[in-house]
Amino acid sequence: MTPSPVYWNTSGSAAALLTYFDQLRLLSPTELAKETERARKNYAKDKSVFYQLQYAIVLSFPGGDIHHAQQLLEPLTKETERRERSLHALAAMLSTDLAERQRLEGALQTQTRRADDLESKLEALKEIEKKMIQRENVIKEKP
Numbered sequence: 001m002t003p004s005p006v007y008w009n010t011s012g013s014a015a016a017l018l019t020y021f022d023q024l025r026l027l028s029p030t031e032l033a034k035e036t037e038r039a040r041k042n043y044a045k046d047k048s049v050f051y052q053l054q055y056a057i058v059l060s061f062p063g064g065d066i067h068h069a070q071q072l073l074e075p076l077t078k079e080t081e082r083r084e085r086s087l088h089a090l091a092a093m094l095s096t097d098l099a100e101r102q103r104l105e106g107a108l109q110t111q112t113r114r115a116d117d118l119e120s121k122l123e124a125l126k127e128i129e130k131k132m133i134q135r136e137n138v139i140k141e142k143p
Contacts, residue, residue, distance in 0.1 A: 017054060043072075049088075
């Protein structure tokens with residue numbers, strides 16, 4: 001079953017953006033790529049907070065550009081005049097989530113590198129042990 005096309009309500013509400021997020025979850029990677037491009041074009045035409053957040057939301061999906069999403073959210077989270085409180089609260093929540101994801105991805109990369117390093121050290125120790133056993137066997141065989 002193919003999901004219905006993504007619908008978004010341009011009323012500018014946080015609820016509309018949450019519904020948009022929920023609909024994005026159902027898209028295939030190809031459909032998500034098309035929606036990302038559509039969101040980019042909408043934001044290029046209309047630099048409103050709504051379209052800025054919509055673009056950041058679609059970029060925050062796996063395979064998206066988290067760094068670009070963070071760049072879009074940064075001015076919204078720092079803005080002090082908040083006429084659209086719910087949209088700014090949503091931006092702050094998304095920004096916090098993305099920052100945590102980046103932190104966890106960094107920690108995972110660090111742990112992966114550490115595990116790879118330990119694996120190579122273990123292999124080196126196994127190779128040393130193997131050579132020592134071979135040397136012992138040669139010594140035992142000599143009269």
